[in-house]
Ligand SMILES: Cc1cc2nc3c(=O)[nH]c(=O)nc-3n(C[C@H](O)[C@H](O)[C@H](O)COP(=O)(O)O)c2cc1C
């Protein structure tokens with residue numbers, strides 16, 4: 001996957017565009033609604049024999065625009081989002097810096113400079129996609145202004161239990177500790193990548209006790225005790241993890257892993273949240289862990 005960072009219209013002019021089918025959106029978490037959009041763009045690109053591209057923005061628009069709900073941590077921080085896009089077969093990823101200047105670009109200028117400028121022949125986005133200053137552009141307008149330049153495909157609302165699947169909904173579930181519900185929205189357990197700081201045999205049952213550091217850009221579940229899996233070298237290990245102080249930066253997890261003797265310190269692992277066991281962290285975590293059957 002080729003990654004192109006666009007910081008302003010000058011850098012945009014230096015891009016070497018190629019005719020493409022483009023999925024557009026912020027796509028935090030790349031949930032089931034987002035996946036439908038990306039899969040549709042891929043399918044159209046194959047049929048039309050064009051490059052399969054995605055355009056996303058960074059940071060989240062709420063960090064630049066006045067809103068009551070600022071998104072400061074992510075379900076998929078940029079490196080994780082890039083990995084997911086690459087796994088979904090995206091050929092070209094445009095990452096547009098969302099700054100004050102960009103936010104004030106009119107909807108017409110965004111279409112002319114960015115979508116037409118990057119040689120989009122087909123744009124795919126969801127039913128509620130908005131763009132341009134004050135979010136004045138929508139899918140209806142996009143179809144009109146694209147006539148003669150690009151086609152537009154709108155993905156209808158993807159729902160679970162009669163509600164729109166959204167990144168905000170997944171954040172709410174994490175804030176409530178309801179991690180076991182998340183696969184219905186994400187298509188998989190909520191996962192974060194982290195760096196193992198220490199791993200030693202520690203408790204009475206000879207389980208491994210680990211401490212791991214997580215990138216501070218990740219949105220974390222409510223403090224508490226969680227059943228987890230650690231993925232390392234394509235193998236999943238069951239365990240428990242204690243999330244304590246959410247304000248601690250960088251975050252440190254500690255926990256117990258069952259029968260794990262291959263992960264050494266300084267390894268990057270993927271941690272998946274399976275189920276909340278206790279809705280508050282415990283001070284003497286190891287005591288609790290050693291008494292709990294993993
Ligand atoms: C050029 C441009 C300017 C934007 N300006 C604003 C803005 O002034 N106010 C706002 O609330 N959102 C603005 N947005 C954000 C969009 O409304 C929207 O959140 C963004 O395009 C991501 O779409 P998505 O949230 O559907 O993924 C702008 C987006 C673009 C592409």
Ligand SMILES: Nc1ncnc2c1ncn2[C@@H]1O[C@H](COP(=O)(O)OP(=O)(O)OP(=O)(O)O)[C@@H](O)[C@H]1O
Nearest residue numbers: 025026027033125126128129157158165166167168
């Ligand atoms: N459930 C859904 N069904 C269809 N399209 C969706 C769905 N959720 C998001 N989209 C589309 O995905 C793209 C990215 O949207 P966005 O990143 O705002 O997702 P979101 O889940 O709505 O986020 P948030 O909850 O933060 O508003 C947009 O084109 C949007 O219309």
